[in-house]
Amino acid sequence: MTALPPPVDDALEGHEAFTPIDDEHAYALETTVFETTVTATSADGERNGEFTVTVVMPTLDAATDDDVAPVVEDGWFETFERRLEDIFSVAQTSTHDTPRIERDLAAGEVRVILEYVAWDATEGVDDAKTLIEYVEGTYAQGIIPGYSYRGSAAALLTNAQQAGREAETGSSGPRDEGSGRSDPRL
Template sequence: MTEVPDSVARQLESHDAFESVADSYRLTTTVFDTTVGATEADGKRDGRFHVTVSLPTLDAAVADETVATVVEDGWFETLERRLEDVFTVAHTSTHEEPVVDRDATEVTVTLEYVAWDAGEGVEDAKALIEYVEGTYAQGIIPGYEYQGAAATLLENAQSRGQQAADGDTESGGMPM
């Protein structure tokens, strides 16, 4: 990736949820591998953002079991359809269609958009990644034992749910 524009780099570096990694940034508040970068944009826009989120396939997330192909395919098609609406949580209205690719063990979600303002662009990156994470969490199918990031998502949701049930109003509420 090329060098991130100064205005975008300043916003990412000052944001407490992002950290610099090589020539890009990653969101530290998600269990998934993420990459956030930007390049110069045309006109008076602050940057063309490039966001990538790597998710395990359903089969890769399930521990000690193989998921039937029909289940895996249905899960992936549902994820793709749900991610078509990802930009509804963003400030930007100038974006490419989301690209959702899958191989045997990983789903890669690629999001590209233009931000007039670097601060809004960075907030959009965070919101978009969190939308992808939430959409993935909604697609976790009961009845399987999960490992890795999917297991962590379930544990976090259960923990937040228990905190809310115990009356902890600082927990962020009930999980999805």
Template sequence: MTPPEIERAFESHEAFDVADDGYDLTTTVFETTITAEQPLDQDRHDGRIAITVFLPTLSAATVDDVADVVEDGWVETLERRLEDVFTVAGTDTHEEPRVERDEDVVRVHLEYVAWDADDGVTDAKALVEFVEGTYAQGIIPGYEYRGEAAALLESARERGQGAGNEESGTPL
């Protein structure tokens, strides 16, 4: 059961939607599952938040074939980069990030204590967006992408073209 303080914070935050299994972040192209649990009676925090972000593997995100050695190296690099994920969060009470991989999906699991419900929800948004940005950094040039990876690339292109049309923008 979601603690009432955290439920209120998620439902009042414009970036989250209520889902059957918790909450979804609407500002990311990736599927997310975010849940919260009641603290134990003796704990003095608003709850524990668990996040799972579902990312396509490199081979699932590309139209092209990807060699196993490239896929393995890509996942290892993603795992190393995600070691710093909690640097964007206010909480300092968290589990180490866990990354699980099967043929088509990489699941990133993040769990932390929300000492304050509003801060915990703000942390959830920042953490998922860090995972998305880390994934985007790992997009390897030279492949044709589809799905979420293609959407990230298209969004970056649009932002880049929009910045190039602004008179006060910094030239590249």
């Protein structure tokens, strides 16, 4: 991979939720349960970068301990695709490609690829975080009750249950000692 444009590299490095991925000229979002990659190349004109955000998550069948019927797996994936059609409505950018959602049943994974152009590197990085969180939330909405989940899907359910308990009791969970804010990675 090529080096990130300096403004994008600086914005990613300065954002507390992103960490560099070794030797890949890319960053990962640390506040999600999924594998993520954010890269960028130089953009034309005055724009700071052309971003590519990739989110990899398990298929429904790969996320469960149970057998999932092919018709259920297909319906789940089609619904997931439809829910992501308007993903860029949550982003600041208005210059973007159509989201690509790929499924590899043999590997048990779904890959969401989002490409967009940012005039400002900081806004582009903020969009990356927002878009990844939107994908994660959309995936969580598609978790079907009645299955026994594992891996990242189980982690999403556990996080949601913990957040629900904290909302009931008024506690906010572990704190980041430096800022006094809840640490989103815990």
